[in-house]
Every structure is written in C-alpha cells, then in structure tokens.
Amino acid sequence: MPKxxxxxxxxxxxxxxxxxxxxxxxxxxxxxxxxxxEAGWSTGALRHxxxxxxxxxxSAARLLEERVVARMQxxxxxxxxxxxxxxxLCEVLPxxxxxxxxGAIWFAFTDRSLVEPRISEEYQVVFSGMRELCNxxxxxxxxxxxLAPGLDPAVEAARLHAVVDGLAVHGLLGRMxxxxxxxxxxxxxxxxxxxxxxxx
Amino acid sequence: MPKxxxxxxxxxxxxxxxxxxxxxxxxxxxxxxxxxxEAGWSTGALRHxxxxxxxxxxSAARLLEERVVARMQxxxxxxxxxxxxxxxLCEVLPxxxxxxxxGAIWFAFTDRSLVEPRISEEYQVVFSGMRELCNxxxxxxxxxxxLAPGLDPAVEAARLHAVVDGLAVHGLLGRMxxxxxxxxxxxxxxxxxxxxxxxx
Amino acid sequence: MPKxxxxxxxxxxxxxxxxxxxxxxxxxxxxxxxxxxEAGWSTGALRHxxxxxxxxxxSAARLLEERVVARMQxxxxxxxxxxxxxxxLCEVLPxxxxxxxxGAIWFAFTDRSLVEPRISEEYQVVFSGMRELCNxxxxxxxxxxxLAPGLDPAVEAARLHAVVDGLAVHGLLGRMxxxxxxxxxxxxxxxxxxxxxxxx
Amino acid sequence: MPKxxxxxxxxxxxxxxxxxxxxxxxxxxxxxxxxxxEAGWSTGALRHxxxxxxxxxxSAARLLEERVVARMQxxxxxxxxxxxxxxxLCEVLPxxxxxxxxGAIWFAFTDRSLVEPRISEEYQVVFSGMRELCNxxxxxxxxxxxLAPGLDPAVEAARLHAVVDGLAVHGLLGRMxxxxxxxxxxxxxxxxxxxxxxxx
DNA sequence: CATGAATGAGTGTTCATTCAT
DNA sequence: TATGAATGAACACTCATTCAT
Numbered sequence: 107m108p109k110x111x112x113x114x115x116x117x118x119x120x121x122x123x124x125x126x127x128x129x130x131x132x133x134x135x136x137x138x139x140x141x142x143x144e145a146g147w148s149t150g151a152l153r154h155x156x157x158x159x160x161x162x163x164x165s166a167a168r169l170l171e172e173r174v175v176a177r178m179q180x181x182x183x184x185x186x187x188x189x190x191x192x193x194x195l196c197e198v199l200p201x202x203x204x205x206x207x208x209g210a211i212w213f214a215f216t217d218r219s220l221v222e223p224r225i226s227e228e229y230q231v232v233f234s235g236m237r238e239l240c241n242x243x244x245x246x247x248x249x250x251x252x253l254a255p256g257l258d259p260a261v262e263a264a265r266l267h268a269v270v271d272g273l274a275v276h277g278l279l280g281r282m283x284x285x286x287x288x289x290x291x292x293x294x295x296x297x298x299x300x301x302x303x304x305x306x
Numbered sequence: 307m308p309k310x311x312x313x314x315x316x317x318x319x320x321x322x323x324x325x326x327x328x329x330x331x332x333x334x335x336x337x338x339x340x341x342x343x344e345a346g347w348s349t350g351a352l353r354h355x356x357x358x359x360x361x362x363x364x365s366a367a368r369l370l371e372e373r374v375v376a377r378m379q380x381x382x383x384x385x386x387x388x389x390x391x392x393x394x395l396c397e398v399l400p401x402x403x404x405x406x407x408x409g410a411i412w413f414a415f416t417d418r419s420l421v422e423p424r425i426s427e428e429y430q431v432v433f434s435g436m437r438e439l440c441n442x443x444x445x446x447x448x449x450x451x452x453l454a455p456g457l458d459p460a461v462e463a464a465r466l467h468a469v470v471d472g473l474a475v476h477g478l479l480g481r482m483x484x485x486x487x488x489x490x491x492x493x494x495x496x497x498x499x500x501x502x503x504x505x506x
Numbered sequence: 507m508p509k510x511x512x513x514x515x516x517x518x519x520x521x522x523x524x525x526x527x528x529x530x531x532x533x534x535x536x537x538x539x540x541x542x543x544e545a546g547w548s549t550g551a552l553r554h555x556x557x558x559x560x561x562x563x564x565s566a567a568r569l570l571e572e573r574v575v576a577r578m579q580x581x582x583x584x585x586x587x588x589x590x591x592x593x594x595l596c597e598v599l600p601x602x603x604x605x606x607x608x609g610a611i612w613f614a615f616t617d618r619s620l621v622e623p624r625i626s627e628e629y630q631v632v633f634s635g636m637r638e639l640c641n642x643x644x645x646x647x648x649x650x651x652x653l654a655p656g657l658d659p660a661v662e663a664a665r666l667h668a669v670v671d672g673l674a675v676h677g678l679l680g681r682m683x684x685x686x687x688x689x690x691x692x693x694x695x696x697x698x699x700x701x702x703x704x705x706x
Numbered sequence: 707m708p709k710x711x712x713x714x715x716x717x718x719x720x721x722x723x724x725x726x727x728x729x730x731x732x733x734x735x736x737x738x739x740x741x742x743x744e745a746g747w748s749t750g751a752l753r754h755x756x757x758x759x760x761x762x763x764x765s766a767a768r769l770l771e772e773r774v775v776a777r778m779q780x781x782x783x784x785x786x787x788x789x790x791x792x793x794x795l796c797e798v799l800p801x802x803x804x805x806x807x808x809g810a811i812w813f814a815f816t817d818r819s820l821v822e823p824r825i826s827e828e829y830q831v832v833f834s835g836m837r838e839l840c841n842x843x844x845x846x847x848x849x850x851x852x853l854a855p856g857l858d859p860a861v862e863a864a865r866l867h868a869v870v871d872g873l874a875v876h877g878l879l880g881r882m883x884x885x886x887x888x889x890x891x892x893x894x895x896x897x898x899x900x901x902x903x904x905x906x
Numbered sequence: 907c908a909t910g911a912a913t914g915a916g917t918g919t920t921c922a923t924t925c926a927t
Numbered sequence: 928t929a930t931g932a933a934t935g936a937a938c939a940c941t942c943a944t945t946c947a948t
Binding site (some may be wrong): 738739749750753757759782798 | 929942943944946947
C-alpha cells in the first residue's frame with residue numbers, strides 16, 4: 107500500500123516555504139533549491155507536487171488570495187458597512203510587513219502575467235476577486251443610498267480599484283508612507299460615500 | 307585614425323533593443339546576450355557603451371522618460387488648462403500600441419525596483435516626474451480656483467497619481483479597455499475640478 | 507533511493523584532476539571547466555562536492571600535504587635519527603617524477619598565495635608543516651647533542667627550511683640535477699650536525 | 707617621413723607601467739588594458755612594441771634584472787669584500803617594499819617558467835645572474851682565504867643560492883620578517899666565511 | 907604610427923530540470 | 928514516493944587580440 111500523502115497539504119507547505127524565502131531573500135531569491143531547503147525537502151521531492159518553478163510561484167499566488175480574503179473576513183466582521191469597506195480595502199494596502207510581502211508577490215505576478223499568458227490565467231482570480239469586491243462595495247452602497255449622488259456604481263468600482271491598486275504600488279515602491287496611503291484612501295471614500303448619519 | 311562612433315547614438319540603439327527584448331520576453335528575459343543579439347552586436351561590443359547590465363537597464367529607463375515627456379509636451383501645446391491636464395495624463399495610459407509598449411516597460415521597471423535598490427534609484431526619475439506633474443496640476447488648478455472646494459492639493463495629487471497608475475496597470479493587464487480607462491479618468495477629473503465656466 | 511556517492515572519494519578524484527591540469531597548463535590554466543573535462547565530469551557536477559574554485563584548489567593543496575606526510579612516515583620508519591632526517595628532507599626535493607610533480611604543485615600554490623590571501627590561508631598548513639618539521643629536527647638534534655656547537659636551533663630550523671626550499675626551486679627549474687641537490691643537502695647537514703660517532 | 711620612435715624607450719615605459727599595476731593590483735591585475743591605461747596609451751599602441759601579454763611580462767622581467775644589478779652596484783661600491791657580499795645578497799631579499807615587489811615578480815616568473823618554456827628562456831638570465839654572483843663570491847672568498855676550510859666553492863655557491871632564494875620565498879610569503887631573514891643570512895655567512903681579522 | 911571599436915571565447919557561478927536508484 | 932546526483936545551458940562579466948580607419 108503506497109504511502110498516503112495529502113497533496114494539497116504539501117502544496118500549502120511549499121507555498122509557505124516560498125513566502126519565507128521571499129521574505130528573507132526577496133523575490134529574486136526564489137529558486138527551486140532554496141524553496142526545497144526552506145521546506146526541509148529534497149529538490150526532487152518538489153517535483154511530485156509542483157512540477158516547475160512556474161507552478162511553485164503560482165501556488166504562492168493562490169496562497170495570496172486565500173490569505174487576503176481570510177483576513178478581510180476576520181477583520182471586517184461586526185463592523186458597520188462604512189467601516190467594513192475601509193477595513194477591507196486596507197487589507198490590500200502595504201500597511202505592515204505582512205501586507206508588504208503580499209503586495210510584493212501580488213506585484214510580481216501582475217508583472218509576470220503581462221508576458222506569460224499562463225500566469226495570467228492563474229492570476230485572474232486575484233484581479234477579479236478585487237474587482238468584484240469593489241463592485242460589491244459601490245453597488246451595496248448605492249442600494250443603501252450611501253453612494254454620492256450622480257455617481258455610476260460601475261465606474262466608481264473601477265475608480266476605487268484603480269485608486270487602491272495605485273496606492274499599493276506607490277506604497278510598495280516606498281514612495282508613500284502608511285499615513286499617506288490612508289489619507290488618500292479616506293479622501294476618496296469621503297468623496298464617493300454620502301455621510302450616512304444624515305438627519306431625521 | 308579609429309572609426310568614429312557616436313556613443314550616445316549607440317546607447318539609444320541599445321536602449322531600444324532592450325525595449326524589444328522586454329516586450330518579447332519580459333524584463334526577466336533581458337540578458338546581456340539577448341540584447342546583443344537583438345541589437346545585432348557582439349556581446350563584447352556592448353561594454354564600450356554600457357559597462358554593466360545595470361547600465362543597460364538604466365538606459366532603457368531613461369529612454370522611457372524621454373519619450374513620455376517629449377510626447378506630453380508635443381500634445382499639450384496650445385490646449386486650455388483643463389484639456390492640457392487630460393491630454394497629459396492620457397499620455398501615460400495604455401491607449402494605443404505605442405503607449406502600451408511604454409506602459410509595459412514602465413511596469414517592468416516598477417516591479418524590478420521593488421527588489422533592486424539600484425534599479426530603484428535609476429527609476430526614481432520616472433516616478434518623481436509623474437508625481438511632480440500631478441502636484442503641478444492640482445496646485446495650479448487650486449491657484450486658478452478650479453480645484454473643487456475642500457480638497458487638499460497635495461492629497462489630490464497623490465490620489466490622481468494613484469488613479470492614473472492604477473488605471474495603467476489594469477489597462478496593461480487587459481482587464482480594462484480604452485473606453486473604460488477614459489471613463490474613469492474623466493469621472494475623476496470631473497469630480498476634482500470645478501466647472502470653470504460657472505460665473506454668477 | 508538515490509545513488510550513493512562517497513563525497514570524500516569524489517573530492518580526491520577531483521583533486522587529482524586538478525593536479526593533472528596544473529602539471530599540464532600551470533595553475534593559471536586551472537578552470538572549473540578544465541578540471542571537469544579532465545575528471546570526465548560535467549561542470550555542474552563539481553558543485554556537489556566542491557562549491558567554488560577556491561575549494562577546488564584547496565582540496566588540491568590538502569592532497570599535497572597528505573601525500574608528502576604519508577610518504578615521509580613510510581620512508582623514515584626504522585631509520586636512525588640522522589638518516590631519518592635526511593630521508594624526510596629528501597621527500598620534498600624533486601628527486602624523481604613523483605616528487606617533481608608534487609614540487610610543481612607546491613610551487614604553484616606558493617606563488618599563488620603571494621597574491622591571494624584566501625589561498626594563502628589554505629596553503630599555510632603546507633608551509634607550517636615543513637617549518638615544524640625543521641624545528642623538530644634542530645631541536646631534537648640539539649637535545650641529543652648532535653647539533654653543532656654555537657648554533658641556535660630556531661635560526662638553524664629557518665636556515666634548513668630555506669636551503670631545502672631553495673634547492674627544491676632550483677631543482678624544479680631544471681637548473682640543478684639530483685646529484686647537485688643531494689650534494690648541497692649533505693654539505694648542509696654535515697655542517698650543522700655533529701658527527702655522532704665521536705666519542706673518546 | 708614616419709615618426710621616429712625609440713622602441714627601447716617605449717618598452718621601458720611600458721615595463722614600468724606594468725610594475726605600477728603590479729604594485730597597485732597585484733600580479734593577477736596585470737591585463738593589457740590595465741597596462742595601457744596606466745601608461746596612458748591606447749590598447750592598440752602596445753601591439754607595436756609588445757605583441758602579446760607574454761612579451762609584456764617578459765619586459766617586466768628584464769627590468770627586474772636591470773634594477774637589481776644596478777642597485778647591487780650602487781650599494782656595494784666602496785665596501786670591504788665581506789660587507790659587499792652581504793650587501794649584494796640583501797638586494798634580493800624582500801627587505802622593503804621595493805624589493806618585495808621585485809621578489810613577487812621574480813617569483814611569478816619562476817613559477818611560469820615551469821610550464822612555459824619560452825618564459826623559461828627569457829628568465830634564464832635572472833637565475834644565471836644570481837648563480838654567477840654566488841659563484842663569484844665563493845670563488846673570490848676562497849682565493850682570498852676567507853672561505854671556511856674544507857668547503858667546496860662550487861657546492862657552497864649552490865648552497866648560498868639556495869639559502870638566499872629560500873629566504874626570499876619565505877619572506878615573500880610573509881612567514882619570515884626582515885630580522886629573521888637577516889639572522890639566517892648572517893648565520894650562514896658567519897659559517898662559510900672565515901673570520902678575516904684573524905692574524906697571527 | 908596610432909586609435910579604439912569590435913570580436914568571441916573564456917571566466918566562475920547558478921539554475922531548473924531530469925533520472926537512476 | 929522520495930532521493931540527491933547529474934546535466935548542460937545560462938548568467939554577467941573579462942580578456943587578449945584583431946583590424947579598419
């Protein structure tokens with residue numbers, strides 16, 4: 107009877123090893139060997155679960171989405187709609203080391219997906235997930251009467267997405283500090299969202 | 307008498323070869339050899355003009371800035387302020403093939419500068435140039451009374467920059483078409499800029 | 507189960523390949539590729555056993571010391587002190603093909619360690635081993651009353667070392683034949699060592 | 707009419723440039739380019755006088771002999787025989803920076819001549835010059851009755867040569883300081899030379 | 907005579923990948 | 928399943944040398 111191995115579990119272990127390597131040596135430092143050593147495996151063993159370096163990185167990308175989504179749910183629970191929106195968006199800004207690492211990985215994949223269609227497919231879920239979140243936000247807010255009058259929810263979703271991703275890029279580049287990112291985000295939310303505590 | 311060679315011209319040729327390689331294989335695909343082949347030179351010949359790979363990439367980054375700035379100047383001349391603003395910003399959105407190419411180069415360098423401080427320094431001029439443009443726009447508009455009331459020019463410059471770069475990323479990823487980008491840009495400008503023809 | 511390989515054995519194989527390359531092309535001719543070809547391996551395979559060129563050379567230097575020491579022990583066993591001294595010193599003179607080869611290796615490393623501190627460290631054991639031998643000889647002879655009167659054992663050790671290394675150099679250069687080297691060595695030993703069979 | 711150039715003068719200029727490079731970057735740092743830059747010439751210009759790198763180094767070797775001989779003559783003039791002998795021999799020991807550089811070059815050529823017969827020929831003059839000096843010393847001293855009784859002038863010349871070259875090697879290796887070298891040299895001279903002030 | 911542009915093989919090293927065990 | 932030995936091409940960079948001008 108062959109040994110039973112949980113492939114999915116193994117892949118997650120590997121993805122986490124990839125992350126640790128990225129944290130330590132930067133994204134350029136990711137090599138099959140380095141990941142194997144980090145995970146405490148032999149180089150050959152990786153091939154059973156992740157055939158190529160590309161898949162290795164892709165698994166790290168999948169982990170990215172899982173982590174961000176999980177953290178969003180954890181941190182927006184129980185919040186009022188407006189605060190939940192702000193909290194959710196903050197989860198994709200590089201406001202601390204954890205999110206900076208995620209952002210660097212997000213960015214690396216964004217770049218790669220420009221020249222590698224296969225990465226692009228894998229990566230689509232990340233982009234679409236974020237766009238969907240923005241759509242939900244503007245649509246729900248519109249339904250709740252909290253979107254500023256005259257704004258098109260679809261256009262606003264795209265604009266919000268652009269603002270957030272643009273801020274993330276600038277933050278990752280070290281050209282914008284945490285306070286700066288939050289100031290812009292808050293200015294933007296203030297503008298597109300009605301003041302909810304509107305009178306009686 | 308030795309053959310006379312215009313070093314600056316050669317460097318430009320090389321920078322263009324670097325661009326072609328980046329477009330084809332991504333920035334990761336840029337190797338000294340690949341650039342030499344692309345330019346039709348021998349590998350050793352590169353050293354006369356660009357000593358290291360770093361310089362090679364830096365020259366490609368400089369070319370980017372030169373081109374965008376030149377085109378902005380060409381296309382905004384003679385326009386009214388508000389139209390000039392829109393025209394200038396459009397020059398960094400991937401609205402046609404030429405700008406898509408530039409955007410891909412911009413993106414590659416943005417990504418790379420995240421993990422390579424040296425690239426980061428060389429690349430700074432690109433980021434700073436764009437940020438400065440945004441600062442000029444919001445400050446001038448504020449001085450002309452065309453910035454919407456209650457907005458902080460500095461924050462708005464950062465927000466505008468974020469919107470534009472975010473749009474560029476989404477456009478480059480093929481997740482947003484030209485019309486979409488323009489719709490968001492126009493929505494944004496409409497919101498932050500006063501209608502100037504609003505007298506008594 | 508992976509192929510089992512004796513790393514130490516491999517390193518010795520490699521060290522011997524390094525020797526052959528040094529003998530053929532000089533130490534300057536030692537390249538990772540040349541050694542790989544000489545050993546009949548692929549370039550990449552070397553990295554399993556000897557990570558860098560430095561380690562490659564170091565292993566060749568270690569082999570030198572091992573061989574000379576082993577031969578000295580083998581050939582001085584059972585000899586009377588004075589004959590043992592002569593026999594030991596003869597082991598570092600290029601008196602036959604085997605010792606000429608070793609001498610060439612010794613010389614190459616001596617030269618190289620002049621300009622490369624790292625090599626120098628690795629090579630120290632060779633120099634120190636020989637100096638220690640000379641120290642032992644003069645000290646023991648002094649204790650046995652066989653050192654010529656008025657001589658300082660420490661200075662004599664250094665002088666003996668100089669004579670032997672000088673002879674080795676001249677022999678390696680082909681400027682001195684075996685008989686010449688032995689004549690000088692014997693003259694030197696005759697001078698510094700008392701005639702032991704000198705009683706009443 | 708072609709420009710008249712003193713080739714010999716040029717070669718000397720180059721040899722001195724080679725020396726400066728050796729002093730600055732070590733012997734490994736000698737490259738055709740480095741020498742050309744140091745001499746203030748173009749790389750191509752070297753070819754007119756010194757076709758290959760080998761010739762470049764050979765010219766530096768010739769300079770070596772000239773310098774040592776000139777210094778010996780300068781520093782032994784007017785000295786009593788015994789002091790002149792000591793002074794002459796000191797000129798080939800690495801007792802100061804100038805002589806250390808000479809020694810390093812001497813050693814490099816000694817090494818090279820082991821594997822490159824052509825260098826060997828060029829280098830012969832250096833070895834033979836030194837051996838001849840030693841022969842002169844022991845023969846003259848013997849004729850003057852200052853050689854210790856029972857010593858064979860020819861063997862003693864070879865021994866003296868070996869001691870001096872051995873000391874030079876050890877000094878160059880940094881394993882023997884100036885005082886140590888002089889102590890050994892003096893011990894050796896004391897032993898082979900009669901005390902001259904020993905009348906009746 | 908002299909230039910310096912140009913060549914292309916060479917350096918040590920790293921790497922993703924393959925495969926016999 | 929799992930190992931790690933082995934491959935060989937690729938990397939940036941250096942170099943002695945050639946040659947058109």
